[in-house]
Amino acid sequence: MIATFADYGAGNLRSLRAAFERAGADVAVTDRPEDIAAAGFVVIPGVGQAAAAMEALRERGLDDAIMGALRGGAHLFGVCVGMQLLFSRSEEGETAGLGLLPGSATRLEGARRLPHMGWNDVEPAAEHPLTAAFPATCYFAHSYAVQDAGERCVLASTSVERGGFASLVSDGRVAGAQFHPERSGAAGATFLRAVLQWAGHAA
Amino acid sequence: MLRKRIIPCLDVSGGRVVKGVNFVNLRDCGEPVEAALRYAEQGADEIVWLNITASGEDPSVLLHAVERAAEQIDVPLTVGGGVGRVGRVRELLLAGADKVSLNTAALARPGLIGEAADRFGSQCIVCAIDARRQPEGGWRAYVDGGRRITDWDAIAWAAHAVELGAGEILMTSMDSDGVQDGYDLELVRTLCDTVDVPVVASGGAGRPEHLADALEAGAEAALAASIFHDGTHTVEEAKAACRARGLPMR
Numbered sequence: 001m002i003a004t005f006a007d008y009g010a011g012n013l014r015s016l017r018a019a020f021e022r023a024g025a026d027v028a029v030t031d032r033p034e035d036i037a038a039a040g041f042v043v044i045p046g047v048g049q050a051a052a053a054m055e056a057l058r059e060r061g062l063d064d065a066i067m068g069a070l071r072g073g074a075h076l077f078g079v080c081v082g083m084q085l086l087f088s089r090s091e092e093g094e095t096a097g098l099g100l101l102p103g104s105a106t107r108l109e110g111a112r113r114l115p116h117m118g119w120n121d122v123e124p125a126a127e128h129p130l131t132a133a134f135p136a137t138c139y140f141a142h143s144y145a146v147q148d149a150g151e152r153c154v155l156a157s158t159s160v161e162r163g164g165f166a167s168l169v170s171d172g173r174v175a176g177a178q179f180h181p182e183r184s185g186a187a188g189a190t191f192l193r194a195v196l197q198w199a200g201h202a203a
Numbered sequence: 204m205l206r207k208r209i210i211p212c213l214d215v216s217g218g219r220v221v222k223g224v225n226f227v228n229l230r231d232c233g234e235p236v237e238a239a240l241r242y243a244e245q246g247a248d249e250i251v252w253l254n255i256t257a258s259g260e261d262p263s264v265l266l267h268a269v270e271r272a273a274e275q276i277d278v279p280l281t282v283g284g285g286v287g288r289v290g291r292v293r294e295l296l297l298a299g300a301d302k303v304s305l306n307t308a309a310l311a312r313p314g315l316i317g318e319a320a321d322r323f324g325s326q327c328i329v330c331a332i333d334a335r336r337q338p339e340g341g342w343r344a345y346v347d348g349g350r351r352i353t354d355w356d357a358i359a360w361a362a363h364a365v366e367l368g369a370g371e372i373l374m375t376s377m378d379s380d381g382v383q384d385g386y387d388l389e390l391v392r393t394l395c396d397t398v399d400v401p402v403v404a405s406g407g408a409g410r411p412e413h414l415a416d417a418l419e420a421g422a423e424a425a426l427a428a429s430i431f432h433d434g435t436h437t438v439e440e441a442k443a444a445c446r447a448r449g450l451p452m453r
Contacts, residue, residue, distance in 0.1 A: 015280075048322075120206065137206060183279045
């Protein structure tokens with residue numbers, strides 16, 4: 001299984017890449033639209049601010065390439081900001097997202113302290129091949145979150161002091177995690193193996 | 204529920220982990236990448252790696268060591284020490300740091316915090332502060348590894364750093380550091396009441412109960428070096444002491 005990382009210049013692909021490799025994937029990192037469009041499994045890493053990340057994808061033509069890959073039967077997985085970009089829009093810098101999932105990323109309401117930083121529970125909300133690793137505690141580092149996700153796409157959620165947010169989402173061949181699987185210890189490793197299995201299934 | 208964190212701290216000098224008492228009399232405590240891996244395996248919730256006495260050392264050596272640690276561990280890694288410009292923040296993030304901590308350079312030029320936070324997000328910018336109690340009361344922020352006092356009240360500086368975009372405060376009590384007689388809990392409480400970002404308490408852990416004290420005082424995370432490096436206590440023992448107090452731990 002080759003995981004093709006969309007490199008939009010945000011940096012810190014190293015730990016996510018290493019974690020995917022530990023889980024058994026070969027990783028290709030590219031900013032070439034033609035490579036993304038031809039990929040069978042695309043990963044959108046999550047670092048930085050949503051609007052800047054979306055703009056960086058657009059500048060490189062990677063947004064269209066990702067849509068092209070999906071039309072061609074690819075699986076798509078986003079991490080943190082990469083997950084938020086799967087939705088219709090983000091309040092962080094006011095940007096449209098890829099619009100693949102219903103909902104939007106907004107400043108996280110209900111947490112006593114922001115950023116929401118540290119280990120928190122990922123509680124499964126649906127039966128799905130991606131939820132086998134859960135419930136488990138995973139590592140989060142973010143101030144924005146998707147709190148209005150369409151119920152159908154929420155596979156797992158995470159609670160803060162008052163309320164909660166979608167921490168694992170999927171619809172069809174699209175999925176995303178708000179937590180950082182590469183920094184979530186054994187649970188993150190189990191989850192990434194499940195992601196690879198999921199992505200390995202033919203469309 | 205968000206868990207409280209236990210964070211082993213690696214003070215790294217000349218490619219080795221070192222530890223002092225009240226910031227002086229450094230002793231050798233092993234190889235940093237090995238230490239980071241060992242602590243991650245012990246259940247550390249995060250690793251903090253602070254490069255000290257950075258002058259004269261080739262910065263690329265540190266970057267390569269951070270790369271090796273970042274690739275091998277599966278918990279978050281915060282790196283700091285001698286970070287003076289946004290370009291260096293970027294280099295460390297590219298090397299695999301999840302967060303970068305700023306200290307002396309931010310006090311010299313507070314705008315650095317905002318520039319770094321705007322570019323990379325508040326969630327990866329930590330403001331580290333070395334604070335010492337003053338005879339007239341309160342704490343002042345010190346720079347250059349605790350060698351030089353500044354005009355800033357440590358708490359006021361923390362609040363300002365948060366306004367500028369810091370996503371976490373790592374507060375070290377210089378009075379308690381390395382003494383292993385407990386954290387400065389008044390400093391922890393005052394800081395936690397003042398800022399609304401996560402607070403990492405640092406300086407003074409000598410027994411597992413000390414870490415629990417700091418977390419009970421309101422810190423989201425307790426950082427310690429000596430007790431872990433010397434093998435006096437493991438990360439798991441520290442967590443067990445915290446659990447015994449009913450604190451939410453991983």
